[in-house]
Amino acid sequence: xxxxxxxxxxxxxxxxxxxxxxxxxxxxxxxxxxxxxxxxxxxxxxxxxxxxxxxxxxxxxxxxxxxxxxxxxxxxxxxxxxxxxxxxxxxxxxxxxxxxxxxxxxxxxxxxxxxxxxxxxxxxxxxxxxxxxxxxxxxxxxxxxxxxxxxxxxxxxxxxxxxxxxxxxxxxxxxxxxxxxxxxxxxxxxxxxxxxxxxxxxxxxxxxxxxxxxxxxxxxxxxxxxxxxxxxxxxxxxxxxxxxxxxxxxxxxxxxxxxxxxxxxxxxxxxxxxxxxxxxxxxxxxxxxxxxxxxxxxxxxxxxxxxxxxxxxxxxxxxxxxxxxxxxxxxxxxxxxxxxxxxxxxxxxxxxxxxxxxxxxxxxxxxxxxxxxxxxxxxxxxxxxxxxxxxxxxxxxxxxxxxxxxxxxxxxxxxxxxxxxxxxx
Numbered sequence: 001x002x003x004x005x006x007x008x009x010x011x012x013x014x015x016x017x018x019x020x021x022x023x024x025x026x027x028x029x030x031x032x033x034x035x036x037x038x039x040x041x042x043x044x045x046x047x048x049x050x051x052x053x054x055x056x057x058x059x060x061x062x063x064x065x066x067x068x069x070x071x072x073x074x075x076x077x078x079x080x081x082x083x084x085x086x087x088x089x090x091x092x093x094x095x096x097x098x099x100x101x102x103x104x105x106x107x108x109x110x111x112x113x114x115x116x117x118x119x120x121x122x123x124x125x126x127x128x129x130x131x132x133x134x135x136x137x138x139x140x141x142x143x144x145x146x147x148x149x150x151x152x153x154x155x156x157x158x159x160x161x162x163x164x165x166x167x168x169x170x171x172x173x174x175x176x177x178x179x180x181x182x183x184x185x186x187x188x189x190x191x192x193x194x195x196x197x198x199x200x201x202x203x204x205x206x207x208x209x210x211x212x213x214x215x216x217x218x219x220x221x222x223x224x225x226x227x228x229x230x231x232x233x234x235x236x237x238x239x240x241x242x243x244x245x246x247x248x249x250x251x252x253x254x255x256x257x258x259x260x261x262x263x264x265x266x267x268x269x270x271x272x273x274x275x276x277x278x279x280x281x282x283x284x285x286x287x288x289x290x291x292x293x294x295x296x297x298x299x300x301x302x303x304x305x306x307x308x309x310x311x312x313x314x315x316x317x318x319x320x321x322x323x324x325x326x327x328x329x330x331x332x333x334x335x336x337x338x339x340x341x342x343x344x345x346x347x348x349x350x351x352x353x354x355x356x357x358x359x360x361x362x363x364x365x366x367x368x369x370x371x372x373x374x375x376x377x378x379x380x381x382x383x384x385x386x387x388x389x390x391x392x393x394x395x396x397x398x399x400x401x402x403x404x405x406x407x408x409x410x411x412x413x414x415x416x417x418x419x420x421x422x423x424x425x
Contacts, residue, residue, distance in 0.1 A: 036103040039112070040384075043094045044087040050116040051082055058179055072151075073168060076144055077176050081123045085139060089122060089249040090115035091391055096253025096267055098384035106192050110256050113187045114201070118249060120180035124173040125212060125244075131169040132220055133304050137297070145169035177209075200255045208248040215240030222307025226335065230316060233309040234276075241282070242275030246395060263378050270374035270392070277367035277396040280360050283310040287348060288357070299344040305335030314356035326350045368398040 039046040055078040062074035097111045129135070130143035137143055142150065149165030156164065184205050188198040218236035250271040254264040285293075286301045287310070301308050311334060318326035333339055333347045351357045371392050375385065393399065 035108045043091050047090040047115045050112045073172050077172050081119055089118045092249035093253040095388040096250040097257045099380040099388050100254050100257035100259040102257030117180040117183040120176045124176040127169050128173040204251050211239050212244045223305045230312045233307050233312040237279040241279035242272045246275030247271030266378040270371045273367045273371035274392045274396050277364045280364050281397040283308040303337050303339050310360050314351050314354045317354040368396040
């Protein structure tokens with residue numbers, strides 16, 4: 001099934017005229033340009049400062065309500081969000097905005113606030129994901145539900161401590177989502193935000209949240225029913241990563257910049273291809289990457305019985321070849337929480353011998369190239385567009401492109417930075 005058939009419509013709206021730049025300051029440049037260039041130099045740092053200011057107020061409110069709630073839930077949400085992962089979504093929002101010409105002071109402020117809200121909704125997604133998967137760690141540290149349970153094992157019976165940990169994670173994710181929505185609502189009510197931008201922003205945000213939940217549900221539903229078909233695996237990957245992780249953040253940046261419909265659509269297509277490649281790379285990393293790089297135990301998807309495209313390909317190819325031994329390995333291993341290192345090694349062998357690993361690697365490369373072709377079709381600011389191309393290469397785990405005088409950028413052969421996986425998000 002083609003991903004464009006799986007995902008439904010893209011949001012789009014009529015173009016608007018970008019706001020006029022601010023009055024020049026002492027440097028001879030509009031204030032917004034100066035601010036934009038400051039953020040250009042360190043996007044994660046700028047988003048981190050935005051989060052610090054936002055979360056300081058939220059924590060003060062929670063502490064006024066109850067110190068135990070503040071310590072156990074709110075502080076953990078704030079700490080997890082501030083530490084962050086690789087800030088992919090925030091960086092996509094920013095470089096999409098800049099590539100579409102966004103630079104005035106109001107656009108800079110709106111992009112940072114939107115990025116902060118995205119980081120909070122990501123906290124919600126990961127905390128709930130770890131709870132549903134019963135994952136013990138995240139980003140090399142105890143997952144939130146495990147951390148709360150460990151805190152209370154000395155003062156409560158073990159079953160009660162574990163129930164408390166699960167409940168705390170559920171509420172922590174809800175709190176992060178509420179804070180994210182609060183920030184977006186505050187931004188959309190800002191009188192300085194053009195009305196059409198606020199309308200488009202609201203539409204994309206509503207779509208993003210629903211897609212995120214749908215993708216997560218398909219993930220856990222696939223685990224429960226062992227629905228390891230290629231079509232279902234691609235559908236879940238598109239909803240969970242192609243849209244939520246890459247396409248919608250790019251769309252948000254374009255909306256905030258006042259980009260026209262054609263530019264926004266083209267960025268969405270580039271993001272969809274890169275986002276699907278990102279999820280397929282994550283599937284490979286889960287089985288083959290060093291746990292020190294991913295921050296999680298190897299083979300988590302296999303143990304949890306996740307309906308990944310990689311496993312679906314291996315099963316389909318083994319079935320087509322009549323490879324009974326490979327099918328027996330997959331049937332025995334997938335969904336086994338107590339899978340041993342030796343049994344996981346057998347699964348790796350099946351992924352290699354059936355050609356599933358090579359096929360997925362090939363598909364990732366094809367999707368990454370497709371993403372760059374779409375990006376080259378859009379009329380973008382050259383410098384920020386180069387940064388956007390490099391970021392998409394980092395996300396897909398493919399060679400970093402270099403700017404070319406015509407068409408898509410040339411691949412430089414430089415490998416992307418490590419720790420691309422979802423565990424580092």
